[in-house]
Structures are given as C-alpha cells and as structure tokens.
Amino acid sequence: MASPSNSGPARPGAAAEQLPPYLAGVLDDFAAHLEYERGLSPHTRRAYLRDVESILDHAIRVHDGGAGDGRALLRALSLADLRGWLAELASAGAARSSLARRTSVARTFVSWASRQGLVAADDGTRLVAPRPHRTLPPVLAADQAADALAAAESGARERDPVALRDRLIVELLYATGIRVGELCSLDIGSIDAERRVLRVIGKGDKERVVPFGVPAQAALGEWLDHGRPALATGASGGALLLGVRGGRLGQRAARTAVHEVLAAIPGAPDMGPHGLRHSAATHLLEGGADLRVVQELLGHASLSTTQLYTHVSVARLRSVHDRAHPRA
Structure with a gap:
C-alpha cells in the first residue's frame, strides 16, 4: 500500500490536526474509503x-505519544487499546447505545486498516459492545395522526405557500415512512404522481420505490400548482420542497414544520419526522402489512432493524392468535 496521503476529504474537528502526519493521512484515506467505497452520507462519515x-488519540495518550510519526503505534493497535477506549467512554457517561455504535465504527476501521496492511492483526473482530437497551420511540395513535393531517390540510386552505409545503411534508412523511433526509432530497423528477410513487435514494445510495396515497397526491398537486411557483427562484433547480428563499428545503425546517403541526394536536407526543416514520411503520403493521413489506418501504437492509423499529399492539396480536391458533 502507498503511504497514506495528507490530502483528501475534509475531516471535522481540531483533533485530527493534532495527530502525527502519518495518522492524519491514514484518517484521510479512511475518509475516502467511507465516501467512495461505502457510499456513506456526509453526516455518517463525520461521525x-x-x-x-478518538481511538487514535486514546492510543497516543495510553502509549505516551508512541514513537516517530505514529506508524508503529497504529500497527500495534490492539484489542486492549480498543477496550480501553470504550471503557474510557463508558466512564465519561456514554450511553450503551452510543458504545454499541462506536464499537461498530472501531470494527470497521480496524478491518479496513488490516486490509491495507496498517495494523498487525484485525482485533476489531473480537471487540464486543454492551447490548443497547431497546426502547421504542413515541408513536402517534391512528386518530392523532388523522387529526394532525386534517390540521395541516385546514391550515393550507388559504393556499399560503409555506402552509401548502408543510402540509405536503407531513402527508409524505406519514404516507411513505421515508427519512427526513430522503424527503428533502426529493426532486420533482423523483415523483410519479399518476402512479403515486416516489423514487427515493436511501442510505448507501440504494434506490427504492415507495407508494403514497390519494391524500398525499392531493397535497402534492396543491403544492406544485400554487405553493412551489410562489417560492421558486433561479436557484431552486429541480428540488421538490423549497425554503422561503427558494433554495432546497433543509432538514431543520422540515423538522420544525412537523413539530408545529403536532403541537396543535391535544395529547399528541412531541416528535419530529422520525416519529412520523415510526408511526407510519407501526400503523402499517397493525393494519396487517407483512414485516418484510414494511422493511422494503423503510429501506432497512436487515429485517432485525425493522423488528426493532416497529411494534404490534397487544390487541392485534390477540386478534391474530384468536383467528389462527386451533386452541385459541
């Protein structure tokens, strides 16, 4: 392998600037791997x-700075170093879910470094994280979801462009269960209004097609006919959803729109787009959708992720049991 470069995708934070040049170059090469080979989003790459x-900084501190440019320090990176890093994070109060995520990152990095010949052994495979507590996010009741969508529709009756846009945001998030980043990335060309489907580019640049219903189709038509033209500028390009200055709508503005709509619903939990995604998946499952269908709609690579992401009401479980079990 060639010596790691000192140029490449930008790295966040000041810590990397304090690394020895060799290790900083390794980090640049790993950043390129995450972007061009793994296809991870900018947000995920930064994390x-x-x-x-943090791993490299921990190793430097534990080994009193190591020797030379850091080449020998990295090559000797061991399971003890990785475990010590996680223990340090745990002592600082890191949550079990955070430790589990960081364990996954450590495994990915050490595996990549091993393939590049930068470490003596791939000790990441033996790194075990604490099992995270599995807590379910809040979810809207079906009547609360209906009230929220009705409120958004009512607010858009005067055809105010922002109100029309916010109605479409809520309708599409609940109708499709897509992620807020996927929503904000939609272009007009991503929509097949006649067939009522979206073409979504999800995590890892994987494309999927997601259907939506008649109410979302109506909200889309109102936005395209009366809302978007009022906000569009030369900078709008093909973006479906626009901010007040005509640029592509940002995720923060989409989150604000969801919070404001749900704040008007008595008893509804305070949630953002992720809560609508979870509510959509839950209501699909409770309505009889197959778990694998929900997996496809949500864009999950693993069915186990969908199983954690959704839950089934006790009433539905009882209903299915009563219909299906011979001794019910």
Whole structure:
C-alpha cells in the first residue's frame, strides 16, 4: 500500500490536526474509503471520523505519544487499546447505545486498516459492545395522526405557500415512512404522481420505490400548482420542497414544520419526522402489512432493524392468535 496521503476529504474537528502526519493521512484515506467505497452520507462519515480520531488519540495518550510519526503505534493497535477506549467512554457517561455504535465504527476501521496492511492483526473482530437497551420511540395513535393531517390540510386552505409545503411534508412523511433526509432530497423528477410513487435514494445510495396515497397526491398537486411557483427562484433547480428563499428545503425546517403541526394536536407526543416514520411503520403493521413489506418501504437492509423499529399492539396480536391458533 502507498503511504497514506495528507490530502483528501475534509475531516471535522481540531483533533485530527493534532495527530502525527502519518495518522492524519491514514484518517484521510479512511475518509475516502467511507465516501467512495461505502457510499456513506456526509453526516455518517463525520461521525465515523470523530470516533476514529478518538481511538487514535486514546492510543497516543495510553502509549505516551508512541514513537516517530505514529506508524508503529497504529500497527500495534490492539484489542486492549480498543477496550480501553470504550471503557474510557463508558466512564465519561456514554450511553450503551452510543458504545454499541462506536464499537461498530472501531470494527470497521480496524478491518479496513488490516486490509491495507496498517495494523498487525484485525482485533476489531473480537471487540464486543454492551447490548443497547431497546426502547421504542413515541408513536402517534391512528386518530392523532388523522387529526394532525386534517390540521395541516385546514391550515393550507388559504393556499399560503409555506402552509401548502408543510402540509405536503407531513402527508409524505406519514404516507411513505421515508427519512427526513430522503424527503428533502426529493426532486420533482423523483415523483410519479399518476402512479403515486416516489423514487427515493436511501442510505448507501440504494434506490427504492415507495407508494403514497390519494391524500398525499392531493397535497402534492396543491403544492406544485400554487405553493412551489410562489417560492421558486433561479436557484431552486429541480428540488421538490423549497425554503422561503427558494433554495432546497433543509432538514431543520422540515423538522420544525412537523413539530408545529403536532403541537396543535391535544395529547399528541412531541416528535419530529422520525416519529412520523415510526408511526407510519407501526400503523402499517397493525393494519396487517407483512414485516418484510414494511422493511422494503423503510429501506432497512436487515429485517432485525425493522423488528426493532416497529411494534404490534397487544390487541392485534390477540386478534391474530384468536383467528389462527386451533386452541385459541
């Protein structure tokens, strides 16, 4: 392998600037791997790189700075170093879910470094994280979801462009269960209004097609006919959803829109787009959708992720049991 470069995708934070040049170059090469080979989003890449910086910084401190440019320090990176890093994070109050995520990052980095010949052994395979507590996020009741959508529709009756946009945001998030980043990335060309489907680019640049219903189709038509033209500028390009200045809508603005709509519903939990995604998946499952269908709609690579993401009401479980079990 060639010596790691000192140029490449930008790294966040000041910690990387304090690394020895060799290790900083390794971090640049790993950043390129995450972007061009793994296809990870900028947000995910930043999180990975922060954690790897933390691993390397921990190793430098534990070994009193090591020797030379850090080449020998990295090559000797061991299971004890990785465990010590996690223990340090745990002592600082890191949650079990955070430790589990960081363990995954450590495994990914050490595996990559092993393939590049940068470490003596792939000790990441033996690194075990604490099992995270599995807590379910809040979910809207079906009547609360209906009230929220009705409120959004009512607010858009005067055809105010922002109100029309916010109605479409809530309708599409609940109708499809897509992620807020996927929503904000939609272009007009991503929509097949006649067939009522979206073409979504999800995590890892994987494309999937997601259907939506008649109410969302109506909200889309109102937005395209009366809302988007009022906000569009030369900078709008093909973006479906626009901010007040005509640029592509940002995720923060989409989250604010969801919070404001749900704040008007008595008894509804305070949630953002992720809560609508979870509510959509839950209501699909409670309505009889197959778990694998929900997995496909949500864009989960693993069925186990969908099983954690959704839950089934006790009433539905009882109903299925009563219909299906011979001794019910």
